[in-house]
Amino acid sequence: MTAHAALDEFAFLSDDARDQGAAVPSVRRERLELDGDRSLSALLFGGGRPDAVFVHGAGLNAHTWDRTIIDLAAPALAVDLPGHGDSSWREDADYSPERNAEAVIRAIEHWAEAPVTLVGHSLGGLTAIHVAALRAELVAHLVLVDVLPGIGGSGRSALAPFYERLEFGSVEEVLDHAVAFGLGGERDKARRGVILNTRTRDDGVVEWKHHMARILSESAPDSRPLDIDDDRDARALDSLTIPVTLVAGSRGLLSAERIRAFASARPDHDAIVLDAPHNVQETSHLDLARAVRASLSGRN
Template sequence: MTSKQAVAENEFTDLTAIADDLGLSRVDAPAVQRRWVNVITGGHVSGVSWGTGSAQAVLLHDARRSARAWDALALALDIPTLALDLPGHGRSNWRKDGVYTPRKLAPAVAEAIKSFAPSAKVIAGTGLGALTAIALNARHPDLVHGLVLIDTLPGTLPGRPAEGPTRFASREQALAWLRETSPWAPPEVTAADVRHETTQESDGSWTWRHHLGNLPAEDSDGLDDETLWDLLAAVAARGVPIVVVRPGTGSRLKEASLGELRRRVVTARVVTLAESTGVVESDQSLRLAELIHDVLSTFDRFQGRLA
């Protein structure tokens, strides 16, 4: 089975409202387009390209979300950016084996980055996307020049998702279920997730676009990978700037994981955004954009010393 590939003509009509909420004034609508690339691991990977020219940043979302989770951040960055749908999410194909571990996703993500953003200088990710960014270093270290890990380190992803229906009579029913099972998420985030991550079937019911929402809960464990600590340490050993961003409240990064970071990746910078309540990429997108620009500047200074 594959994900639904049809894209409504009005997919991006909500961007103006998002920009207004951020206080961003724009003369023209942002240049944004949906893209696809076939990958040798099977099927295709989809993504959203922002701006014109070669993408400088790549954004990788959490499990059960999609490239559209980054709309606010992409607008705030105001640079050429690529937001990818991880395999099994958004408009990317589902994996036949239903396995969505970071190391399994990395090859297809690497192909998409090479196709859409070969000159990208920084990868930012959260949750499953953050761990997939780390996993890229195993076989594609040439793609990892700067890392921004949002409230995620190896061994910190939540366990089995809440069991629930795979079909809903309406989007309102899906929204009610999502808000009940994710009380920590701001209402505007769950509303956007239902808007972007559900699709209507021929019988009028609604289902999740992402494969994980269509799998039995017992089949969707194992998204985390504590062995990625070794790869993260290898990234740091190459001199790659690493920034770990956590919200002021509701962070999944506890002292044990932060202590492991200090022990194994001594050069990593940890930034706490005190005003964030859990979904940094949405509620602190302007500040997060500043941090990503800092990493880009660090990369440029490093390249200047090598020149």
């Protein structure tokens, strides 16, 4: 299986930076070998070892953070979760937050300057909670992007109908499909995400790069995803003694009541609500970058 012909995965960065009135960051793709002949892929932005680490949600990849990291204007690490982007797929289809945390811990140890500000969106946020619970010395501040324990199933059920179709004749067909489901925003904006999240096989068929498409689809024979243990995620979050910031989208998956409950749970919790859908990082990237920057400056 191959990527799109003649595609430079960083080709969109200069346009993004221009639109955002920012400098184009230096970036390179890195790979880390894991147990069982698997590998973890990530993007390293800027020079030196970063102390800001970003973990994407289900069905996305490290490039979902491009705009946020451009606005951050600081060294950063964006990880492709197992089964996503350029990271290896798991035969057991275990992409639970606890299992994903093992890989993210390895990534922080290998590439970052701990303790880090760990930023996680959706499934990546639940994963980040377990990273902080398992290895407290690696995380100084946790930023959860439109996720709290208890909503994992909501996001999964919403995606399942979208992935009933797994193969397409062209990128334009994938775009038609995404726009029909209201994903990715306007067509021109959705194009970038579709190109970076699909690949063209040797037979010319375009398919999703991530394994979640196949394990969420009833039309594929792959193993079904394991259920997310909401109680375990909640206990892990409650065990944390570090500052936690929630950045929620006003049109995302969290209700106003859930956000208020989170904010009142502990005095070191912060809750920020932005005018954004679930993928806050792709529409309100500047405000999200400011929240991440505040967490970094607060401990320097």
